[in-house]
Each structure stands twice: as C-alpha cells, then as structure tokens.
Amino acid sequence: MAKFIIIFIFAFLCAAQETIDMGTMVVRDSIILLTKQQDKIAIVDTVSRKEIERTTATNLIDLLDGKLGVRKKVDCSVCNTAHIRLLGLNGAYSQILIDGVPAYSGLGNIYGIEQIPLVNIDNILIVKGASSVRHGNNAIAGVVDIIHKPISFDTKTYFKMALGNHNEQNYDAYFSTFVEKSQTGVQISMAYANSPRIDMDSSTPMMDVAEFDRVNFSLRLSQEIKSTQIFANAQTAYEDRFGGTQNSSRKYIGNFQPESTYIDEWGNTVFRPLIYQEYARTRRVNYEIGSKTEINPIVTNENRASFIQHYQDSYYGYLSLEALQDMLFAVSDFHFDFYKNKLLAGVSYTYDKFYDDRSIGSHLYNILAIYLQNIFVINELFDVSAGLRGDFHNVHGFILSPRFAFNYYANHHLNFKTTAGKGFRTFNLFSENHSATTSDVYYLEPVENLREESSWTFAQNVQYSQFWRVNLGITAEATAYQTVISDYIQAQYLRRYTADGRQIVRYRNLDGTAITRGLEGVARFSLPKGFTLEGGATLLDFESKNETEKNFSYYSPNYTALAKIQWDNRKSGLVLSFDWNYTGRQLLREVRFGQKLIMPERYGEPYSIFSAQIEKRLARFTFTAACNNIGDFYQSKIEPIFYADGWYYQTTSVWAPIKGRTFYFGLRFN
Numbered sequence: 001m002a003k004f005i006i007i008f009i010f011a012f013l014c015a016a017q018e019t020i021d022m023g024t025m026v027v028r029d030s031i032i033l034l035t036k037q038q039d040k041i042a043i044v045d046t047v048s049r050k051e052i053e054r055t056t057a058t059n060l061i062d063l064l065d066g067k068l069g070v071r072k073k074v075d076c077s078v079c080n081t082a083h084i085r086l087l088g089l090n091g092a093y094s095q096i097l098i099d100g101v102p103a104y105s106g107l108g109n110i111y112g113i114e115q116i117p118l119v120n121i122d123n124i125l126i127v128k129g130a131s132s133v134r135h136g137n138n139a140i141a142g143v144v145d146i147i148h149k150p151i152s153f154d155t156k157t158y159f160k161m162a163l164g165n166h167n168e169q170n171y172d173a174y175f176s177t178f179v180e181k182s183q184t185g186v187q188i189s190m191a192y193a194n195s196p197r198i199d200m201d202s203s204t205p206m207m208d209v210a211e212f213d214r215v216n217f218s219l220r221l222s223q224e225i226k227s228t229q230i231f232a233n234a235q236t237a238y239e240d241r242f243g244g245t246q247n248s249s250r251k252y253i254g255n256f257q258p259e260s261t262y263i264d265e266w267g268n269t270v271f272r273p274l275i276y277q278e279y280a281r282t283r284r285v286n287y288e289i290g291s292k293t294e295i296n297p298i299v300t301n302e303n304r305a306s307f308i309q310h311y312q313d314s315y316y317g318y319l320s321l322e323a324l325q326d327m328l329f330a331v332s333d334f335h336f337d338f339y340k341n342k343l344l345a346g347v348s349y350t351y352d353k354f355y356d357d358r359s360i361g362s363h364l365y366n367i368l369a370i371y372l373q374n375i376f377v378i379n380e381l382f383d384v385s386a387g388l389r390g391d392f393h394n395v396h397g398f399i400l401s402p403r404f405a406f407n408y409y410a411n412h413h414l415n416f417k418t419t420a421g422k423g424f425r426t427f428n429l430f431s432e433n434h435s436a437t438t439s440d441v442y443y444l445e446p447v448e449n450l451r452e453e454s455s456w457t458f459a460q461n462v463q464y465s466q467f468w469r470v471n472l473g474i475t476a477e478a479t480a481y482q483t484v485i486s487d488y489i490q491a492q493y494l495r496r497y498t499a500d501g502r503q504i505v506r507y508r509n510l511d512g513t514a515i516t517r518g519l520e521g522v523a524r525f526s527l528p529k530g531f532t533l534e535g536g537a538t539l540l541d542f543e544s545k546n547e548t549e550k551n552f553s554y555y556s557p558n559y560t561a562l563a564k565i566q567w568d569n570r571k572s573g574l575v576l577s578f579d580w581n582y583t584g585r586q587l588l589r590e591v592r593f594g595q596k597l598i599m600p601e602r603y604g605e606p607y608s609i610f611s612a613q614i615e616k617r618l619a620r621f622t623f624t625a626a627c628n629n630i631g632d633f634y635q636s637k638i639e640p641i642f643y644a645d646g647w648y649y650q651t652t653s654v655w656a657p658i659k660g661r662t663f664y665f666g667l668r669f670n
Helices: 002-014 032-041 049-054 060-064 107-111
Strands: 043-047 070-074 082-086 094-098 121-128 142-148 156-164 169-179 184-195 211-225 228-244 259-263 269-273 277-294 299-316 319-338 341-356 363-377 382-393 397-409 414-425 442-444 453-469 472-486 489-497 503-509 513-526 531-544 559-569 574-583 586-588 591-593 596-599 602-604 607-618 621-628 640-643 646-649 662-669
Touching: 032 363, 032 382, 032 397, 049 121, 060 070, 060 082, 060 121, 060 142, 082 094, 082 142
Parallel strands: 094 142, 442 503
Antiparallel strands: 043 121, 070 082, 121 142, 156 169, 156 662, 169 184, 184 211, 211 228, 228 277, 259 269, 277 299, 299 319, 319 341, 341 363, 363 382, 382 397, 397 414, 414 453, 453 472, 472 513, 489 503, 513 531, 531 559, 559 574, 574 607, 586 602, 591 596, 607 621, 621 662, 640 646
16 A cells, blocks of 8 residues: 555656636536536546647547546457546446436447547536446446537637548538527537548458448527526437458348358368458437526526437347437436535436347336435535435335545645545446347346446545746646445356357356555646646556456556647647657456467556647638657557467457557648
C-alpha cells in the first residue's frame, strides 16, 4: 500500500487535469440542473465542445480513447466492435447516457456506441465510480453522459469534413435556429462516415480493419410556453459493417462459402472454411419527448420519456443472427433549491426487451425505481451529499443503492472530495459474451437464478488551481479509488460437449470479491504566448479473493501516461499540438481451441502512440492537417493463430491499435 501512497503523491505533484468548464451549457437546457450538481457528488471529467470540434475522431469511442482513465477496447478483430472501459472494467460496467437518459445496453452496447456522431454534441461528462443512485443499472465503473448542443437563440450553421489517407471519409452538418416570435426552436444534424477494408499486415489471411458505412440524422424541436419548455427529439442511425479474411466477398453473405475437407488422424472428415467473414447491418431509432417547468423559484420539475429500438441483421460465417431490442424509459424529477439544500427526488421506469432468432440472449426486464439525493451546504468550507435509490426489478427483486460525498474547500485554490457509492449490474448475455452468442461452437446453458453483481467504490480526490496571470497558471487533480465487486458473474467453459460437438458454457455467480484499485493524476499548465502543457498518468492494480477470478482485468493496462503540448496563436489563427499516449503491459486471455491450450495467459507489450495536428483559421473556416500514430505502430499477426490442424481465429485478442499511421485533412465551417 505504501507504493500506492508514494505514487499518488507523485502524481498529484507532477500531473493532473483541467477543471470542469460548465460555461458551454445554457440555463435553458433541460439537463443543466443535473450536470451542475455532478461535480459536487462525484468525480467528473469533461470533454469540451472545443475539443470535440478539433478532434480528428469520427465517433464517440475514438474521441474518448486515450483520455485519462478511459480506454478503447476492440472486442472483435473481424468486425472491430469496441467498447469504453472506465476504472479498468469492461464496457458492460459503464452506463452510456444521452442528456442524462440511459441509451445503450445489450445489443446496443455491441454495435451502437460507435454509431454516435460528434456533430451535435456540446460536451461529454465522464463520471467515474458507482453512480447507480441517479442512473441505475450498469453504472458500476461510471457513466458517460453525452450532452447535446442546446438550440441556439441565433441561427447557427456548422459543417465539418475529415478525409484520411486510407480513403476514410467523414462529413458532419448542423443547423440550429430560434424563432423569437413563436418561441420555437429547431435543430437539425446529419453525419456520414465511411471506411474501406484496411489490411496493415498482409502476411496473415485476415483483413485488419473492417469496412463500414454509417449514416445519422437528428431532429430536435423546442417550444417555450410561459415557464415551461417542451422539447421533442428524433434520431436515427444506420450502419453496414463487413469484415473477415482478405478473400471474403459480399457475394457469400447468406450463401455457400467455399471450404475444403481433410481426414484427421481418427478418420473423421473435417471441414475447413477457405474464407471467414462477418456482416452486420444495424438500424437504431430514438424518439424522445420532455418538458421542464419552473413551478416557483424553489421547485423545478423535469419529465422525459424515450423509446429506443436497435435492430441487427447479421451473418457470422455460416451462422445468421437477427436481433431486436426495444427500450422504453420514463423519468420524472423534482429539484428543490431552498436554504442550504439542493434536493433531487425522482421516479423512473425502464422496459427492456431483447429478442434474437436463436433465443440465446432473449430477456424482458421491467424496472421501477425511486431515488432521493441531497446536497447540503454546511458553510463556505464544507458541503455534504447523500443519496438513496431503490429498484424494483422483475427478475432480481428489490435492489438498494446508497451514495455519499463530502467536499472540503480549503481555500480558493485547493479542495478535497471524498465519495462512496454502491453500484449494481444485471446480467445481459449478448453484451456479456458476444463471441459465444455469435458462434455455433458453443452451447450456452439456460441462465437461471443469477444474482446481480454489486459493488462499492470509494474515492479520494484533490484539486488544485492557481493562476498568477491570465496566461500563466496550473490546474491539477489527483484521485485514488477502489472498487470491490461481489457476486461476480463468470462464464465457465466446461470440458463437456453436446452430441453435435459444441462446448458447453455455464454462467454463475462466483464466491468472494473482485477488487480494482487505481490512481490517476493529471495537470494542465497555462503558459505565456499561447502555450499549454498537459501531463498525466494512471496506475491500476487488480486483486481477487476466494473463488473470484481476475479475468475482469484482461486487456486493462496496469499503467498509462499521456502528455500534450499545444500552441494557440490567436493573432495568426494558427494552432499546433503534439500528443503522446503510453500504454503499459496488459494481461491477455489464454487461447484454447476445444480441449487444447494453444497459448497460456500472457501479457501484451507496452507501446506508445504519437500524434500531431496543425490548424489554420481563416474567418469562419478552419483547415486541419493531422497525423495520428506517427510511429506507425499496430498490433501485427494477432487474429489468426496457426496450430497443428490449421488456422484458428482468436477474435477477442486485440490489445493494441490495429490501424497504423494515418494522415487526415479536414475543413470546418462554423
């Protein structure tokens, strides 16, 4: 423990993170009351609108990858699906929100998160640690809350184009206006992204990056009626994704795929596919209505209801899979601001139905929740927060989730925050084991009597800010946290097989606890003549007690570091930046084929990613040139593994980038 304390102090003194800027939000936005309270009750990072506009990333996951304590994990080297990891835990432990509303689970967690465009995002809040009091299921590691741009009170037009040297294309367009006479607001956004198949390592039979087409459209309307704001949203997203061996072709989708046969040593005829491919066509729609009413100067009421449908039509080699997920969410919040209290009381209902034509991960959840949370300002030096949530789950029964926070403001420059919270996560087979559900080599036993996973997260945070002049100062932050998970849900690949040769997989709650500990520190220095310097580091440690295994730590680097230097010359409109991201070694899964252990547990090697970018502003136009991954590092020869009987594809072994050096050219009109 002593080494953790030493590293914690070192991280605080040497590195940390920019203070949260809530200035990009407007008071009229329906989510403002919630987000203004987050920095008092939780550890919150923010990605500002300026960062989003300047990035060469084309989707949410690529944007967040490399942020302190946030990692992108590619789940499948064939179709390149990915998720976001917080506190070292995989994506199933984090809740994705859109304007405070749960938006992704199950099927959507696999194929939906990459479809989120950046064009109409105002900022992103990353809440680390258990947040189940406000957000319920899956918020063990934290919450990523995507805040949309509010409707402008003057007409705004925005366009962004980014082109890559691998023929990647990305186009974003945005329009917003407000009619003063009728008090009506309109906001429209569109996005298109395309990438061809990319093969960085031609010595292996697999393409490295799957080809895809993505289209997004969003419409938002608002109406002011006296003290009430009413809004309605409609969003739709479509994606076509195709990956596999280099000789794969769309003409084989749903049809016969070439194969060869041979006789093994026991005289059995074995079929060996000459190609392998995965194809997924997904469609997502989201409809939402809501209102916000200032009942009086003390009480504000917010009501929201959303319906989300995610559809997938896919083929995994010979196996076809059609799946549909419907989610209905409704919430009513009351905010009370009186004396020294900021009280939140609410009730929510969630309907979550998932069906696939193999009936593997099908489920129906009905969840009614009530919650109460208060921030009490003791004086100008202290405030304390407490919250309690009760979920009535049709499968798991009653689930109780408390939360506590304490803030001490030592002076105008230094403050300390202590938080503790309970989180929970219910089982969802499709997002739990995507590989098993999309393969015909496993037989999944019916899942019965599984308890929900529960956790306690404890965090200690310190923030420091000091400015000697407008262009000379430092903001720093450091956090130590520990998450203890009980009733960890584990897949057991039994050494038993069905009559047709499929391996039997069983899920159950393991005894004991799984523990992850972490330290984060980051600092940002503002320097004269437009220079800024940022540096940070993270350290992760995993522990398991009794029966619980450590596989929740696979693909989580035990240490990372980042550094960024930027020069912004407002007079010339020129911006130069250079980034360095370092990833330490990370534990990888063992590789098995049937009863054969091909590779034992091993570690991925440390690696560094360097990137550089230049911007030039001319009136309302901004021209961008960037080079990501300057060192051309990518994970080579990882998808297919050769053993005595032929090629075996371990599609979940991605631990590093799979695309090398990339040049971008961009144009932005704002």
